[in-house]
Amino acid sequence: MKTCFPLLLLAFLISCQESDTKKEYASKTYQVYMRDNLAGSHTSSMDSLGNYVYTFEFNDRGRGPEILEKIRLDQAGNISYLEITGVNYLKDTVVENYAYINGAAQWKSTSEAGEKATDGNPFYSSVNGTLGDNELLIRLLLSAENHTVELLPSGTATISNIEAITVDSIPLRLVEITGFGFTPFYEWIDEDNRIFASVSSWLSIISEEHSGMIESLLEIQKKKEDAFFASLAKELTSTPEAKTLIQNVNLFDAKNGRVVPGQQVVVNGNKIESISSVAPNLSEGTKIIDGTGKTLLPGLFDNHCHVQKEDGILHLAAGVTSVRDMANSMELLEIKKQFDENSNIGPRVVTLAGFIDQKGPFAGPGLTITNVAEGEEAIQNYKDNGYHQIKLYSSIDPSWVKPLAKKAHELGMKLSGHIPAHMLAEDAIKDGFDEIQHVNMVALNFLSDTIDTRTPLRFSAVAENTHNLDLDGAEFKAFVQLLKKKAIEIDPTVSIFEGMFSTKAGEPDPQFEAILDRLPIQVQRGYYSGGLPIPEGKEQQYKDSFAKLLEILENLHSNGVTLLPGTDAMPGFALHKELENYVKAGIPANEVLQLATIVSAKNVGMEDLLGSVEKGKMADLILVDGNPVENISDIRRVELTIKDGKVFNAKELYGALGIRHFQ
Structure with a gap:
């Protein structure tokens, strides 16, 4: 197909047929909230030409998109024309266009371009679109056979579940949609099949009138999410009934930074029972894993995460068995509990860092303060809730660092974070920083x-x-x-x-x-x-x-x-x-692997339990096809992850998220 986009767009504008614009599409204005803070707005309306018009903008510490989107639908509810202009999250210019006419679909944006001969039924999935795209897609899905619609450039979207729920006397439906990410996403729609709200623990979009409902909607939505992840955990977790032997494996000795060949490692429950170069006597029912040509390493640490429920499977599939959370909502406590109980597959959250910033136009998404006393109170509250560390952010008054560091240190907590604006790192260190993000x-x-x-x-x-x-x-x-x-x-x-x-x-x-x-x-x-x-x-x-x-x-x-x-x-x-x-x-690669294992374990005071493959330590292990000491990229070739004695097949974990394994 050789049709150039400008000619296709011109042909569309000349020959476009009237879509069903007579149905009322009332203008709506939504607010965008980052946590509890008003950050921007989203509007939806229809112009005099029958185009659906959406605007979307929010401010996140000086970053954030500013989008104007126009969409025209055909009689069947598919997109026949789309135009997006504005800037993306990092304030770079975005332009995106799509048109379908006479059997030809063509799209072009600042990040991709393509064309395809179709019957017009696929729904174009934009790169830079707004919540309006989701609304129009949901309206189409509700009337589609099996609630499934083909997408452009490829793939399908499906409404996998709809539940009618009345919240604060308002009849709503919670819609679960698959086909876009690793896991389902959810939208709340009203009786007119319009978006009522889109909520998450980080960013929510809802009318100002109903903003007080965010917490209630999120709580209901979380139960759906929890049920989904619990079902995956049941399906993908293997808990050995007896011992496990990993035989003839090359073992990465994290303490000495070297690979020891031909080792036999026995795991009993959630502990490493023995390590030997000689084959052990096997008890009845022992599960044998052949480690020939593979490397056994301690589970990896990721020292800077903002943990979400959907992250856990990705971490374990990649061999990450321990993480530090460097700022989150209080939902983190529940997520950590789920990971620990394996009601959701995920790593150990070994550090909880409490976020603190100063109120202002560039404050980060989290707890904000207006004076030192409020900061000291926040630090105490974090400590009381089991947090280990405090993370200060960019808007903090530099003069506040020393007293806040003093409070954290008195409670046995580390202080880290961004270096506050108008302060240099060396001054932050002298005033009490223990670590720099x-x-x-x-x-x-x-x-x-x-x-x-x-x-x-x-x-x-x-x-x-x-x-x-x-x-x-x-x-x-x-x-x-x-x-x-x-x-x-x-x-x-x-x-x-x-x-x-x-x-x-x-x-x-x-x-x-x-x-x-x-x-x-x-x-x-x-x-x-x-x-x-x-x-x-x-x-x-x-x-x-x-x-x-x-x-x-x-x-x-x-x-x-x-x-x-x-x-x-x-x-x-x-x-x-x-x-x-x-x-x-x-x-050197061996030293890099030490940083991601034993050095990280020492940093969180858990080197007696984690960070190396040794007798008596916790069974947090990964089996890698290859030798990452010789080729660091072999660390991508994880076959098995053992966390707390439970065995996870990386290929199965990735498959559950629609990701191909390395093989």
Whole structure:
């Protein structure tokens, strides 16, 4: 098909038939809430030409989309024309168009383009669309056979469940939809088949009039989600009735950073019973796993997560058995309990970090304060709820750091976070920081403290300037000595900056490029949206700044500063890339694996139970096809994960989410 998009669009505009616009489509205005904070708005209406018109915007610390979307439907309710303009979450320009005319569907956006001969029935799934897309799709699904609709570019969407529920005397329906992500998503619709609300623990969209219902709607929705994950846990968990022998396996000795060949490892319940080079006497019923040609490692740690219910399977499939949560809603306590009980498959949440920011226009999504006393009260409350650490954020008044650190330390808690705006990292360390999140916060130490790092300047200023940083200079060396003297740990999450600094729309996110073809198509499409708006002519400069961030990691590590591998990105796969980038930086693979295992276990005070494969330790283990000490990318080839003695087949875990295994 050779039709060019402008000609196809022109043909559509000339020959478009009247869609069913006479049905009333009342204008609606919704508010966007991030946690309990008003962050933006969403509107839906119909214009005089019969186009459905949607706007969507919110502000998240200076980031956030601003979208205008126009859609025209045909008589059957499918999209015949779509136009989207605006900016995406990182404020880069987005333009997206779709048209169907005379058997030809064609689409083009800032991240993809395609065309296909169809009968017009597939529903085009936009890359940059709004909640309005979901509403129009649901209306079509409700009348479709088996509640299923074919999608463009590919795939299908299905309403897998509808439940009528009256909330606050309002008759609603909770709709469960599959076909877009790893797990179902949910929308609340009213009697007119319009979106009533879209709610989650992070971001909710609902009218201002009904905003008080968010908590009630979310509680009902959570029960649906819990039932889904509980059913998967029952299906995908294997609990050995007797002992398990992993025989003839190469064992990664995390304490010494070496591989020991030909080991026989016996697991009894949730403990490692024995390790030997000689085949043990087997008791009746012992399950035997052949480890020939494979490597047995302790379960990996991801040191920077924001845990959600749907993350657990991805973590375990990738060999991540322990995580630190670096800021979340109080729902985290329930999620942790579910993971511990295996009513939802997931890792150990070994650190809970309580989030604190100062109220203001750039405050992060979480608990905010207006003075030191409120901060001290929040720290006490976090401690009382079992939290281990406090994470301060970018809007905190620099003068508050010292008293808040004092309070945290009095309670035996660590203090970490973003370096507050108008403060340098070295000053935050002197005032009580124990750990720094994100390597860009290290790079910012060598720029001016006048930069308002509450905004996206904390990314763009680093991309603009870090390539010039002299790691052999006196200033950088002095900073490294301060880190060592104060035993400051760095949680770099370096890989998130690679895509941010080096890709444009239409290019795959390098964090996930190696595995994109394994993901469901609708998930894949989200990883071609590009990074920061890169000024023309500065492409190489931005890439060089990322390369410098890698050099910083190697320098810190070689100078004895503790790095804690973490991601702040898609569970599992992102940690694999993080470890690969550490090796790319020049850190030997065996030492990288030590950082992700025994060093991480020591950081959370659990080295007696986790972090190495030793007799008497917890049975948190991963079996990898290959040897990641020789080739770090073999860490992606996880076959089995054992967490707390329970056995999980990685291929089955991925399959439940629509992801292909590495084989």
